[in-house]
Every structure is written in C-alpha cells, then in structure tokens.
Amino acid sequence: MQVSVHEASLQEQKLxxxxxxxxxxxxxxxxxxxxxxxxxxxxxxxxxIAITPRRQCxxxxxxRGDSGIxxxxxxxAQVVDDDVARVLSWHMASDMxxxxxxxxxxxxxxxxxxxxQQQVLPLDSxxxxxxxxxxxxxxxIRGQGSYNxxxxxxxxxxxxxxxxxAENCKxxxxxxxxxxxxxxxxxxxxxxxxxxxxHTHCPTILTRGGDRIRSNGKFGGLQNKAPPxxxxxxxxxxxxxxLTFHSLTTQIEQLQAFKQAVIKHTQAKEELSLxxxxxxxxxxxxxxxECREAETxxxxxxxxxxxxxxxxxxxxxPATMLLTEINTPPTRTATSRRSSARAAAAATASPTxxxxxxxxxxxxxxxxxxxxxxxxxxxxxxxxRTSKRTRR
Numbered sequence: 001m002q003v004s005v006h007e008a009s010l011q012e013q014k015l016x017x018x019x020x021x022x023x024x025x026x027x028x029x030x031x032x033x034x035x036x037x038x039x040x041x042x043x044x045x046x047x048x049i050a051i052t053p054r055r056q057c058x059x060x061x062x063x064r065g066d067s068g069i070x071x072x073x074x075x076x077a078q079v080v081d082d083d084v085a086r087v088l089s090w091h092m093a094s095d096m097x098x099x100x101x102x103x104x105x106x107x108x109x110x111x112x113x114x115x116x117q118q119q120v121l122p123l124d125s126x127x128x129x130x131x132x133x134x135x136x137x138x139x140x141i142r143g144q145g146s147y148n149x150x151x152x153x154x155x156x157x158x159x160x161x162x163x164x165x166a167e168n169c170k171x172x173x174x175x176x177x178x179x180x181x182x183x184x185x186x187x188x189x190x191x192x193x194x195x196x197x198x199h200t201h202c203p204t205i206l207t208r209g210g211d212r213i214r215s216n217g218k219f220g221g222l223q224n225k226a227p228p229x230x231x232x233x234x235x236x237x238x239x240x241x242x243l244t245f246h247s248l249t250t251q252i253e254q255l256q257a258f259k260q261a262v263i264k265h266t267q268a269k270e271e272l273s274l275x276x277x278x279x280x281x282x283x284x285x286x287x288x289x290e291c292r293e294a295e296t297x298x299x300x301x302x303x304x305x306x307x308x309x310x311x312x313x314x315x316x317x318p319a320t321m322l323l324t325e326i327n328t329p330p331t332r333t334a335t336s337r338r339s340s341a342r343a344a345a346a347a348t349a350s351p352t353x354x355x356x357x358x359x360x361x362x363x364x365x366x367x368x369x370x371x372x373x374x375x376x377x378x379x380x381x382x383x384x385r386t387s388k389r390t391r392r
Contacts (some may be wrong), residue, residue, distance in 0.1 A: 004274050008265035015258040022251060032266075035259045039252055045291035046248040050241065055368060060232025062099045063117070068106040072099050073121075073176070076169050077160040078240040084182060085206040086157050090238040091156075091206055095176050096235050102168075131174040139179070139196045139203070147195055151188025154208060156180040161240050179203040186211045186219070195215065196249070238294055 028038045041376055062072045070076060074096040079085035089096065097118045102108040107120040134157065140147045156177050162169040180203055183189045189205040193213060196202040205213040210226035229236060286359040 005268040006023050012261040012265050015261050039255050042252050044247050053386045055239040057238040068102045070100040080239040085237045086229050087206045087226045088212050100172055132179050149192050151183035153181055156182050181205045183207055189213050190361050195280045
C-alpha cells in the first residue's frame with residue numbers, strides 16, 4: 001500500500017513539473033477544485049477560438065466515406081496567410097475542384113457516378129521520378145549561393161499545411177505546383193528572375209500582391225492578376241485553427257491527467273490510513289498476537305520433529321507480513337523481500353543446510369545410517385554374570 005502511495009506521488013510531481021514549465025501558476029495546481037476551475041476556463045477559451053470566423057473553403061467536399069478517395073484538392077491543404085491563400089487558390093483555380101483518388105479504378109468509378117462531369121486524379125498514375133524534391137534548395141542558392149535576394153522567396157508548397165494524409169498530399173501538390181515560388185511583390189519577383197536565369201531555369205513566381213510571372217517570363221494583364229477573395233466564390237484554401245487553439249488543447253489534456261493523478265494519490269493515502277487504523281484496533285492486535293503465538297508453537301513443534309523452517313522455505317504469516325508492511329518504508333520492504341528470496345535460494349542450494357536432522361543432531365558427518373535404524377544399548381559385564389547365575 002505504501003508503494004502505491006509512493007508511485008502516485010511521483011506521477012503527480014512529474015505532471016506538476018510539466019505544467020509549471022508551461023507557465024501555469026502553482027496556486028492553480030493547489031487542489032482538485034482549482035485544477036477543475038482552470039480546465040473550465042481554458043475550455044471556454046478554446047471553444048471561443050473554435051467558433052471565431054475564419055477563412056473557409058466553400059466548395060462541395062465531393063464523395064465521402066471511401067478509403068480510396070482523398071477528397072478535392074481545395075480541401076486537402078490549408079494556408080495561414082490570407083494573401084498567399086488568395087494568389088495560390090487563384091493560381092490553382094482549375095485544379096481546386098479535382099477529386100484525388102488512390103487508384104485509377106476508383107477514379108473511373110467517381111467519373112462514371114458523375115456522368116463524366118467530375119475531374120479526377122489517381123495517384124497511381126503519377127510519374128514520381130519527375131516530382132521535385134520537397135526540401136530542395138531555392139534556385140538562387142543552387143545557381144549562385146552568394147546572391148542575397150529581397151522579397152523573402154519561398155516555395156509555394158512550403159506555405160501549405162496538410163491536416164491529414166500528408167505524404168499523399170505532398171505527391172499531389174508536388175505535381176500540381178512543381179517549384180512555383182512566392183515573393184513579396186512584382187519588382188522583387190522580376191529582380192529575382194533576372195538573377196536566376198543567368199545560371200538556371202526560373203519557375204513560375206507568384207507574389208503576395210496577387211501578381212504572377214510565368215516560367216517563360218510573361219507577366220501583366222488580367223490573366224496574371226489574382227482577383228479579391230470576395231470574388232473567388234469560396235474556392236480558396238481554408239485557414240487552419242490558430243496555434244493558441246492547439247496549445248490550449250494540449251494544456252487541457254495535461255491538466256486532466258494531473259487531476260486524475262491527484263485524485264489517485266489522495267485515494268491511495270486514504271486507503272493506507274484506513275489500513276493502518278484498522279491494524280491498530282484492539283481486535284486486530286489480539287489476532288496478531290494469537291497469530292504470532294501460533295507461529296512460535298509451530299516452530300517449536302518443527303524443532304522437536306527435527307525440521308527447520310529453512311528446509312521447507314516457509315513464508316511468513318499474514319500477520320507478520322502486515323506488520324512488516326506497516327513498519328517498513330516502501331524502499332526497504334522491496335529490498336528485504338529480495339534479500340529473503342536470495343537467502344531462501346541459497347539455503348535450498350546449500351547441501352549442509354538441507355541435511356536432515358535426526359534426534360536433535362545433524363547427520364552431516366557422512367554417516368549413511370538411516371534415521372529409523374536404532375541400535376541396542378551396550379551390555380555391561382555385571383549384567384552378563386548376573387544372567388549366568390540366574391540360569392544356574
């Protein structure tokens with residue numbers, strides 16, 4: 001019982017330390033009531049963040065409930081920045097409604113069910129060797145490492161977040177976007193392209209302002225300018241939940257685990273206290289005394305019969321075990337049990353200790369005479385003469 005209390009205390013202290021690292025005050029962890037209050041407050045904040053309006057994709061999600069269908073391209077990724085979401089959704093406008101499937105057979109089924117109206121993309125038909133490396137260095141680094149461009153160039157694929165099926169989504173967007181870049185504005189994009197084409201091919205460049213420079217260098221006009229988000233009719237990548245939401249979720253889970261640890265520790269201490277109180281009652285003392293007396297009598301009988309407790313490796317009585325548990329710290333209890341087990345094993349393995357005892361003396365001298373064999377007492381000369389006279 002003391003071991004259970006000790007383990008529950010260690011678990012509580014471990015969780016308390018993890019929560020303190022997250023700047024949760026000690027006063028909030030003082031009791032189960034304060035922890036419950038803190039959990040309720042954090043849950044309200046998290047629910048408020050969840051219902052706060054944010055950018056949503058309004059396209060129909062397409063077929064659902066089939067493990068062979070990933071979904072439409074527009075629903076496979078999320079983008080944090082509004083400007084990036086706007087230009088990237090516009091750049092991929094012809095692909096946003098495409099349903100991605102794992103196999104060609106499933107793609108054909110979706111195509112037939114829609115009477116040929118739904119565009120589909122099976123993953124098993126993608127030539128993967130032509131896909132760009134996801135963590136590939138930027139073009140200006142590969143071509144001229146000393147060039148320090150302006151405009152914060154990044155790959156467009158690095159601005160995407162995948163809620164599920166990350167590996168399959170990387171295949172899809174690696175093929176659809178390729179090495180498309182995103183920079184801050186059109187001037188920075190033109191300067192970047194001028195430097196890159198001196199050494200290597202420059203991919204399509206998108207700007208946070210909504211402009212596009214194609215891979216052949218063409219830019220300008222309505223065909224290369226993204227419209228406002230309001231005019232895109234919901235065909236945009238949704239915004240993910242903020243980091244605060246995920247942080248609160250993690251803290252709530254840890255607080256709930258800490259609450260359960262505190263309750264478990266309290267229950268273990270109460271059970272130990274009840275057991276100790278029950279063991280100190282007059283009735284239990286009498287039972288313990290009777291049990292010890294019975295042990296003493298049993299050992300005396302064993303000694304008279306020439307048996308030893310070590311020979312039979314007899315365990316202690318329940319009364320002795322209970323008193324040892326009450327009076328011994330948890331660490332010493334485990335040690336004493338291991339020591340007793342080793343002593344018993346050594347006694348069993350030792351030939352001298354297992355030699356039977358006959359008539360109170362050991363038979364370890366090598367005498368092979370059976371303990372049941374009895375020899376007659378020696379006859380004195382006087383007894384012999386007395387017997388002869390009697391016969392006469």
